[in-house]
Amino acid sequence: MTIYFFYFFSFLIISSSILVISSNNAVHSVLYLIFTFFNSAILFLLMNAEFLAMTIVIVYVGAIAVLFLFVVMMLNITESEIKEGFLKYFPFGLILIAIFISELFLVFNFQNFPIPENVKINVNEAMLTESSNTKLIGLFLYTDYFIIFQISGFILLLAMIGAIVLAQSDERKLKSTSSINQKKVRKKDIIKLN
């Protein structure tokens, strides 16, 4: 039964992703992107990776898509008409991608998947202990994957520094009155000129 859900949502993902790249208006493409992420979150639920589904919804849909909207708004990207060169390249690109996909599919069904036995974290026994997916991830994330966790921390730190270095507009030097100081002015500090 879940197969039909799976096919339905994957069809939705594919169509919305195609719409993302082919829509003219930037805002539309961002909305389709959000829709894609939302569908993939549901797909993850189907593949019983609940925690990741939630993170996708929060992180991607919540933050990154919002960021894209920010940028689209900020950079005031107008309606962009189809460039004339577009059609000349489009079929060529399509053919290439068709070849690429056919290559991959040929490789895929070429193989019956040998299910390896020595799996590191066997979910089945863990499942027996009735712990939720998040708890399971939590168990391994901070002990076995400790170093990767710290490095991702540094990545976030780096992203922060990079954002500051790049995006910080140096208007700081501009002289601008801060409203807080104005309010704090006391009566006796003001010089009378009489």
Added chain:
Amino acid sequence: MEPFNFLILSSLLFSVGFLGIFINRKNLITILMSIELMLLSANINFIGFSDLLGDLSGQIFSLFILVVAAAEAAIGLAILTIFFKKSNSISVDSINRLKG
């Protein structure tokens, strides 16, 4: 559920992402979005396999992919804003001063 179908989905998504970068002439934002799509396809792949194998490391891997993708998107958009400030147009055709 045999691996065949989510592999199809992820490779299709990957190719759509690749196409997105290559085909569009419109603006850089679409490129960033198609990169997000390709990362999403990798995520789907990982989670599909982890579900198939009954192994948790795939999910943790995709969690980290997610984190990194977010950081990358942040940096990418920062670079984009600088580029926009300088050449006040982010159409792909405008970035061809460096060539030859």
Added chain:
Amino acid sequence: MNEYIPILIFLIFAFLLSFGAFFFSIFVGKKSSYAEKNSTYECGFEPFDDSRGRFEVKFYLVAILFIIFDLEIIFLFPWAVAFSEIGLFGFLSMMFFLFVLTIGFVYEWMKGALDWS
């Protein structure tokens, strides 16, 4: 899988409510529109450019920092859930992670990325 059914029902209900409020008036209301009515009203003048205003860059900076701290919170969830099992080592690892990010936060504050003036 089954304990998510109520969430599903809740989602559907919320979706219907908002969708209905938004589009109900369009379906039901009487539509009589003509050119002037649809055009944007700018005290009788023709509009110079579209209505969307330009955002400030520093808004953008805040958005990026939001993403990064959002991710920080995401990592807290499993940590909180599995807190009892991961013992001291897990706790210390989270503390170091938070320490790194607070240094980033301090750096950012000092650099004046957050002041809003």
Added chain:
Amino acid sequence: MFFLSIFIPLISYLFCVIFKSYLSGKQISLISCGLLSIATTLSLISFYFFHINGDSVVLISNWISSGSFSVDWSINFNLLSCSMVLMVNFVSTLIHIYSVGYMNKDPKRSTFMGYLGLFTFFMLLLVSSNNLLQLFLGWEGVGLTSYLLIGFWNYKNSANDAAIKAFVVNRIGDFGLLLAIFTIFVVFGTLNINEIMILVNSYSDSYFNFLGIKIHSITLISVLLFIGCMGKSAQFGLHTWLPDAMEGPTPVSALIHAATMVTAGVFLLILMSPLIEVSEFASKLILIVGSLTCIFAASVAIFQNDIKKIIAYSTCSQLGYMFMAVGASAYSLAYFHLISHAFFKALLFLGAGSVIHSMSDEQNIKNMGGLYNKIPLTYLTMIIGSLSLIGVPFFSGYFSKDLILETLFLRDSELSSYAFLTGLLAVLFTTLYSLRLIIYVFHRKSMADEKVVAHIHESPFIMTFPLIVLSIFAIFFGMFSNSYFIGSDYLSVWSEIIFVDKSFNENFIYENMPIFYKKLPLIIIICGIIISYLIYFSFDKFLPVIKNRLRIVHNFFKNKWYIDEIYKKTFVFLAFYLGKGFWKSVDRDLIDNLGPNGMSKFVSSIGLIVSKMQSGYLYHYVLSIIIGLTLLISLYTYIF
């Protein structure tokens, strides 16, 4: 002694070259004349002693010995070489003395004397060599020095061209000689002349297989030898260089183009006479070519205006006579005519030299004239030389030439009678052009402008002394030495060295030569004199009328039967065409373009394409990534 007489000219050459910067030109030339006269006396003494101790071979040292082929430096001391050495030395000394006076104004006179000495040495080496390789060395040395001497005044372009032309044409002849030497070695296995003469009759019927064609080897050798001689002695095919060689100073023409070098060819055939006798085809060929050259040169000489060119053509026709004698296998007569011709032709050339000298280097006879009372001594010697050349009785020319004509008449083959007729015709032409020369230069009213006429002067004694000596020899040599060459007792002496038809001696000719034919040449000479007197002296104003009516004939002869133009059209054009073809099409287009600059242009154009690929557009880069990815995957799945 004989050895010294050969090597003294070399010493004089070295002396001139080494002391060029120390001594003045005059002293050097005087010393070289002294050296040469010593050489002449030595060769005279050795000639005298020759009668006592007979011929021998002086071995100097071993030159090359590789396997069966061994060649050594050696001097052949027999009658032929001894007399030839004497003649060459004698004439060369006279010319040395003459050129002291003639070249006194020339800055490079010491090198000139050095070259003359070197030339004489090579001629002596050629004449006295015992094996063909040393002969060939002398042969080439003579060719080289003739090139140097013709092109002596190298600031004149025509002199350089003439030198090159002489050298090239000689080389073509030498080519024939070289092939002959190779074939001799292949057939006989040795190059030593005496051994060859011994082996001749044992190989007389051997055949040479060349590309399937069977050729009688001796005929092949003698024909090739004859080609060599044609080149050197300016016979009909390869004569074009001789008239142009007149660009050199007059003593050079006198020495090289009258007495010695041109006669080397005849000398070679005389030396190899037993070989040539075996193949009658070769002697017939020599006879025909000799007669053809004789008639051709004589006819062309009549219409030439340059004094030295006329004498050059007369040398050519006299050489024709010598080859006719060789063709008729009367080798001793050819040798006799060779020596007598050397004397009177050198005389004529030196006379012409002193005429040019006095007319301050004016060579065209059309603007000379009336010199008989201004330079009487030269006039007298020129008259003697011309008479001897024409063959007026009791002059040396008469003895040697008429004997040749008589032998031609007495040979019973129809070819020799045909040659006899051409010989007579040539005698007529010879009388015509030599008298034309005399009349134009001496008897007609002077055409030169006053300035030239003003300082015409008789050449100094140092130039006239050789003239006198030579004129004495021109007169008396014939009378005294007549019997040495044809006399019955001396034929036996000659027979060891060269082939001699014993039955054909002096008194044999005397008995059965019909009187009329014996006197025919004299009659022709007389009517020739009358004709020339009439045409050139009394009715000379009719000459232009005749000339333009017979314009075609006149031009035909004047332009040397258009042979030069034919050669230019065929060989020269072909050579240039090939050269240009190879240079332009093969070297420049093919090799260069394939090689360096072609390749570098190709590589840099590819470099341009590669850098053009960097279009700067982002999607091109992504395209290359996609292509790379699909390429690798498909390569891996299907090919590896």
Added chain:
Amino acid sequence: MIYIPEVFMSIGFLIILIISVFVKKNQNIVLGYLSLLLIFLTQFFVLKDIFLFEEIFNNFFVIDSFGSFLKSVILICAGFVIYFYIIVKNDSSLNRSEFSMIILISIIGMMLMVSSNDLLSLFVSIELQSLALYILVSFSKEDFNSSEAGVKYFVIGSLSTCIFLFGSSLIYGLVGSTNFSEISQFMSDQYSVPLLLVVGLIFILVSLSLKISAAPFHMWTPDVYQGSPSLVTAFLSTAPKVAVFGVLIRVLVYPFGEIIVDWGKILVILSIFSMLIGSLGALRQDDLKRLMAYSTINHIGFILMGLVPGSEDGITAICIYLIFYITMNLGVFLFILNMKRDQLNVTKIKDLSGLYKTEPLIAGCLALLFFSMAGIPPLAGFISKLLILNIVIDNNLFFLAIIAVITSVISAFYYIRLVKSMFFDSPTEELDLLTNSQSKLLLSIFGLFNLSVIFYPQFFLNLCASITLSLFALR
């Protein structure tokens, strides 16, 4: 735990980050010297246990002499780049305090990359390093070229990350875990290699060759090298190349050692393409930095050629080639940094003309470097090229060797053309005289190093042989 170089360096980085906030006046010099100090200390830690072998952090990372050797090389490059940053007076947009910060964090990323033993840790450290480099490339905001180069580098970099992820997901699917030892153990069990696994490997190979700019995937290199500030180009062309080669060797030799024949063929294609394009592209260049980009591609092709047979002495030759390659590149980029005409940075080749008349010493050292790059006998470049060609010929890949020789001839042409313009062309207008003596001293050190290698090459051979020994011992 603390003595692990990466951990030590990250802690140091955090400390310096805090200090940078409080330092006010001429920040970048102080921070430069601080980070130099940190690098020396880390170098000390790396060299302390160079012969130690240990798998740390739950088998995500491994400390072995191959990794430590590459770490020390990376640290040397970073040290030189930061030293350049301090001594060369660079333009205003660069002297923000964060510049050396970001270089430090990219070094941490590279050190992690080189010693990673798992696809996940590899992915995370590659991300750390490339994010830092994206920021560095688009560092000077005023200069238009820098931001354009930044955009291009970002897009291509993230594209290569996606390809890497897709490849590793395929491998994870088949093998069940992303750990190298697991993969190599899985490979040895399999009698016939599953096709999907190799396709996954190809994806990873493509993403790594995108990072080291091997040929069909080199398109971004010339633009980024020309666009980004010279100091960043210097860093970009040396340290990351070493790190990614370390990763490439470790991935290909350790987990996928069994199928050498397959990825050998792929590497042959990559190396031929990059050698051809590297040498042909540079012929018509007039910008020095762009020319250096093409010469890097050429060198990368040469190094890849050494990796094709996958034998031990192949990798020794590669290590030696990397060392000399770095000295050559750093020397040339030091000169480019100092190429100023009335305070403006200039990088055209014709500005190079007539250098001999104004500064003979600099011209001499530079000529030495260019000759060494071209591979002229007595110099270091020649030795490295010779070693690699030896290996290729030992494994009788003659066609490859022929192409290598032809391309090095073509590349020799444009190197020597530079030398010609330096020595024989008349100078158009003068470059500013090189004032600071340190960079003159440093340039001559680089030149002499290249010259002096010929006297004792054995030292390098033994060093690298022992290193590769440890790598193969792992398997």
